[in-house]
Amino acid sequence: MEHKTDILSKSLDEIKRDLISMGEKSFRGEQIYEWLYKKGVTSFHEMTNLPQTLILKLESQYSIGTLRLLKRLISKDRHTIKYLYLLGDNNIIECVVMKYHHGNTLCLSTQVGCAMGCSFCASGAGGLVRNLSVGEMTAQLLITDRDISELGWGRITGMVLMGSGEPLDNYDNTLEFLHQIHNPKGFNMGWRSITLSTCGMVPKIRLLADEGISINLAVSLHASNDEMRRRIMRIANVYSIKDVIEASRYYFEKTGRRVTFEYALIQDENDKPEHAEELAYILREFPCHVNLIPLNENMHSSSKRSRIQAINKFESVLKSAGISVTRRREMGPDIQGACGQLKASFLNGTADFKTEEAESSNGKYQRI
Numbered sequence: 001m002e003h004k005t006d007i008l009s010k011s012l013d014e015i016k017r018d019l020i021s022m023g024e025k026s027f028r029g030e031q032i033y034e035w036l037y038k039k040g041v042t043s044f045h046e047m048t049n050l051p052q053t054l055i056l057k058l059e060s061q062y063s064i065g066t067l068r069l070l071k072r073l074i075s076k077d078r079h080t081i082k083y084l085y086l087l088g089d090n091n092i093i094e095c096v097v098m099k100y101h102h103g104n105t106l107c108l109s110t111q112v113g114c115a116m117g118c119s120f121c122a123s124g125a126g127g128l129v130r131n132l133s134v135g136e137m138t139a140q141l142l143i144t145d146r147d148i149s150e151l152g153w154g155r156i157t158g159m160v161l162m163g164s165g166e167p168l169d170n171y172d173n174t175l176e177f178l179h180q181i182h183n184p185k186g187f188n189m190g191w192r193s194i195t196l197s198t199c200g201m202v203p204k205i206r207l208l209a210d211e212g213i214s215i216n217l218a219v220s221l222h223a224s225n226d227e228m229r230r231r232i233m234r235i236a237n238v239y240s241i242k243d244v245i246e247a248s249r250y251y252f253e254k255t256g257r258r259v260t261f262e263y264a265l266i267q268d269e270n271d272k273p274e275h276a277e278e279l280a281y282i283l284r285e286f287p288c289h290v291n292l293i294p295l296n297e298n299m300h301s302s303s304k305r306s307r308i309q310a311i312n313k314f315e316s317v318l319k320s321a322g323i324s325v326t327r328r329r330e331m332g333p334d335i336q337g338a339c340g341q342l343k344a345s346f347l348n349g350t351a352d353f354k355t356e357e358a359e360s361s362n363g364k365y366q367r368i
């Protein structure tokens with residue numbers, strides 16, 4: 001394999017510096033950046049305002065992303081598209097686009113696998129394989145954005161870091177990636193259109209609060225007391241719920257962004273009315289939001305989804321305690337829209353790809 005630098009891992013300033021050392025003018029950096037981030041081109045030859053000599057130089061030095069589209073699955077209701085991407089080292093990652101009335105949200109992966117080992121999560125079942133690079137995160141956004149616009153869905157308008165991986169465990173690359181796509185000369189995604197979800201790495205939440213970027217923070221709590229949380233999430237052996245809430249409060253104070261606590265309801269584990277009362281108590285006087293997630297059952301865990309009556313009751317207890325609460329809308333269950341499940345079933349050959357599956361419309365992506 002050729003060893004070219006992935007230009008999607010480079011900031012605009014770095015591209016400009018490279019251009020100057022090639023004997024080129026630095027304004028070409030802005031042109032290249034626009035092609036990459038505003039037009040989503042996949043070849044330097046598409047950059048029609050660059051001289052041919054520069055195109056050849058760029059081509060010999062850089063690649064544009066290292067991802068290959070493996071599968072694209074569109075849910076029957078046409079509200080969700082799931083993408084499986086092959087990385088340069090043959091690892092596979094997935095991301096999902098969800099269509100809402102206010103725009104298209106991309107759910108993006110930050111790691112291959114995950115080290116956090118939450119009991120119900122398919123992504124962490126095999127442990128952490130490796131961090132994704134800045135370019136690999138950027139490519140998920142750019143390739144997916146171009147693909148959905150070719151499908152007539154418009155652009156990606158928001159992003160949640162809720163695919164596989166723990167974003168705060170890949171802190172530096174994730175932050176660089178966020179700055180990259182926020183750059184108004186590039187993709188220009190607003191901070192408020194981005195949500196980072198964490199299992200609660202307390203010191204990193206505080207670090208993030210001090211970055212001066214007002215992205216939304218979601219914290220996976222999933223339990224109303226520490227003993228329960230330790231049964232469900234390994235990270236609870238390191239940080240108490242009190243630590244997690246204090247760090248979240250700090251995040252809110254520094255950024256002004258309301259924190260969301262995610263709570264996956266697991267039958268007979270964390271879904272009793274008394275757990276809802278306990279949760280309301282520990283979140284009292286904190287202007288936060290709770291997002292209830294009906295558990296997605298998967299082959300890596302024996303955890304069962306709570307019954308609908310239990311979910312309703314849990315929600316109503318929180319509401320009557322004055323907690324702001326919503327229930328996560330379920331999207332794309334027919335394409336295994338959730339949490340590492342498509343990749344898992346793809347790898348062991350049980351994925352049901354009879355769901356409507358569209359070929360890349362211009363055949364750009366090689367398929368295996």
Ligand code: SAH
Pocket residue numbers: 116118120121122161162163164165166167197198199200218219220262264293294295296297298338339
């Ligand atoms: N590591 C980050 C982000 C990845 S997962 C985090 O822990 O927040 C995004 C959300 O999906 C988290 O709240 C996670 O706990 C939840 N999740 C993972 N597997 C799930 C499953 N099988 N059912 C429901 N929610 C799940």
